[in-house]
Every structure is written in C-alpha cells, then in structure tokens.
Amino acid sequence: MPSTTAPAALLTLYDREMRRDARPEGPDDAVERVGKVVRRTAPAHGWNGVVWSGFASAEEAEAAIADQIAHYTSRRLPFEWKLYAHDEPADLGSRLLAAGFTPGPDETLMAAETDALALTTTVPDGIRVVPVTDGAGAGQVAEVHERAFGDDASRLRRQLLDALTTTPDTVVAVLALAGDVPVSAARMELTPGTSFAGLWGGGTVPEWRGRGIYRALITHRARIAAARGYRILHVDASSLSRPILRRMGFTPLTVTTPYVYEPARWAGAS
Structure with a gap:
C-alpha cells in the first residue's frame, strides 16, 4: 500500500535531511556549505558534486556555477550537479548546459515508508x-x-570496497546467485541520523530478467532498513x-537530472 505521508511532505523532508543537511559518506569525503550550495568533495573515484542549492536570483545561480567549476577544476575532478525539478531558478538546467555541463537521463525520485510496504515478495526458486x-x-x-547495464563499473567496485572497509554500517550490498553464478546485485546506503535509506543498483543480467529477482532484492533491503530503524526508502528510478x-x-x-562537468574536456586540464 502507498506511503501514508503526503508526497510533498516526504520531498520536504528529503530536501532537508539528504540534501541541505548532507553528511560525509566516509573519512575521505568532505561536505561543504558554500553560500547557497552544498557540495561534496571526495577522491577521484568517489562521488563529487553539488547536492543542494537554494538561490534567490539568477545572479546568485550564475556566480555559484562559476565557483563550483573553479573548485573542482582546480582539483582535476569531474563533478555532477544533481538537479531536481523543483530547484530554483526554474531555468537552472539551461544555465548549467550553457556553462558546459552535460545532462544525463532523467530519473524519478521515488520514496516509500517501510511500514507502509507489503514486504511479501519471496526469492524466486533456484535463487539465493x-x-x-x-x-x-x-x-x-x-x-x-x-x-546488466553495459557500462564500466570499476569506480563502483572501488566505492563499494571503500564503504565496506571504512564505514560498513552505512552500506548493505547483496548478490542474487543462481547456484554459484551471480545474476543480480543491489546495494543500499544508510545515512545515520536521518530517516532515509537509499536503494541503488538493482541490476539483473539479461537472461534472468522478468523472474521477480529485482522485486525480491527490494524487499530484502527494505526489511533490513526497517530493522535498523530507517523509516523511508528512496530510489532514483x-x-x-x-x-x-x-x-x-x-x-x-x-x-x-545529473548534469556532469568534465574539467579535462572543458578546461583543457592535462
């Protein structure tokens, strides 16, 4: 059944806890509040970018965009400006595009309260x-x-290994095996001090799709999140x-929408 909290209230809580009040994700991850921007700076294989902005004018937005480009370019780091449809100004995406950012595919931020989910999906036969x-x-x-997705996952492997090594209480990763062969994988990021657990990955190899493995891994992670006291799941769908x-x-x-800036491509970094 659907969440009992209104979507607008869930979004307000998400903006506050996961964006405006973002926390470091590891010992080498720095979260800075610079003017009307919250940004994350991590090693090159980590996630670097802007998680929140709150501009009162187009002029503020333009100045902040230039500042973030200078910050990450000086470190030779590509970065992402994670833009949400309700962010201001309304033409912020166009301003990022004009500044040299490349937009990725749109995704839908979705959320569910764990106590409102019917966690009855079972693991398909032959899968553990x-x-x-x-x-x-x-x-x-x-x-x-x-x-599953056809792209390079070397950064994902390093990021996951870093989290498992340095902050194991903040990540849950699982594999679905057919016999001893991995056929699906997913992870969950837990943010201490917040209401939220994030679902990521959820990739199944082509020949095993359509059998309920994706749903089973959502249910598996949701049960873990609820047991650890996280009441809301979020996912970029x-x-x-x-x-x-x-x-x-x-x-x-x-x-x-992820807007990505590549210093080496746009600023002539060597």
Missing part, C-alpha cells in the same frame, strides 16, 4: 541472496553491473523500474 562483505563480493557486484516500484508502494516525488 547472499551479503557482500569483501573485495571478492564487490568485484562480483561490479561484474553484474557491467553485464529509471523508466524501467518506475512501474515496478509503484506497484510495490513507492510514490513519485520529483524528477532529478
């Missing part, structure tokens, strides 16, 4: 779900990701996963 706790498991997650999540009780909150 196992936790990922070490480098070998992180490597298998990366392999599944590459087979693609067009493929959005219908499944809606049927499971997730509510759309807004649309998010």
